[in-house]
Amino acid sequence: MTRIADNRKARHDYFIEEEFEAGIVLEGWEVKSIRAGRVQIAESHIIIRDSELFVLNMHISPLETASTHIRPDATRSRKLLMHKREINKLIGRVEQRGYTLVPLNLYFKKGRIKMTLALAKGKKQHDKRETIKDRDWEREKARIMKNDTRY
DSSP states (O other), X not given: OEEEEEOHHHHHXXXXXXXXXXXXXXXXXXXXXXXXXXXXXXXXXXXXXTXXXXXXXXXXXXXXXXXXXXXXXXXXXXXXXXXXXXHHHHHHHHHHHOOEEEEEEEEEETTEEEEEEEEEEEOOHHHHHHHHHHHHHHHHXXXXXXXXXXX
């Protein structure tokens, strides 16, 4: 599994409840651009439309060597591929309990481009501050243990 792009902002802004894997419907030029590492998923989000999942605002920069007979759209909506029962489960959780779907990362798996998406709840500002405080304390604790020569 080779990672292509990560959405580090997602773990800061959301409580991640459950993760899922999905394929993506892509055009040829998009696959070439992704292989070249020209993709960003930091501002992207997932919506449900007609019992199907779509990722919006995933930016794939077209290569200069792309074909001249197509007009690349860098931020078009792209369909996500999952089993119907998984989609129905996600739809139920999103509509009833106030969850949202967030893309976490893109990666290669057996030559295919896959996306990890998460069922998440949004963090409030005080939750974000608490997470930062806990992370800083863990870092400080590790530094103290490293420098303490009594043990």
